[in-house]
Amino acid sequence: MAGFGGWLAQFTQVNGAIGDLARDAGADPDWPDGPDELETYTEHLEAAGPSEAALDTLADAWARYAAGS
Numbered sequence: 800m801a802g803f804g805g806w807l808a809q810f811t812q813v814n815g816a817i818g819d820l821a822r823d824a825g826a827d828p829d830w831p832d833g834p835d836e837l838e839t840y841t842e843h844l845e846a847a848g849p850s851e852a853a854l855d856t857l858a859d860a861w862a863r864y865a866a867g868s
Contacts, residue, residue, distance in 0.1 A: 802835035806864045816856040837861045 810821035824830045831839045840857055 802833060803840065803861065803864050804830060804832060807860060810860075816852070817860050820853070820856050820860060837865075 804824060807817075807821045807824055810817045811825055812818065813821070829843070831843050833839065837858070840861070841854065844853060844857055
């Protein structure tokens with residue numbers, strides 16, 4: 800997995816919201832593999848009816864990813 804999904808995968812052993820997101824993404828067979836845009840991942844989560852906290856975590860993770868962290 801490349802791009803955001805690959806970057807997110809490094810957090811599967813982390814406690815907290817980003818770790819939860821990483822584990823959920825890793826367990827989701829339909830997790831997007833592109834295009835590598837925040838909108839792609841947001842639309843995917845929204846289709847599942849996420850909590851506002853889940854969307855906030857995604858946005859925070861994307862900001863870290865985009866900043867090169």
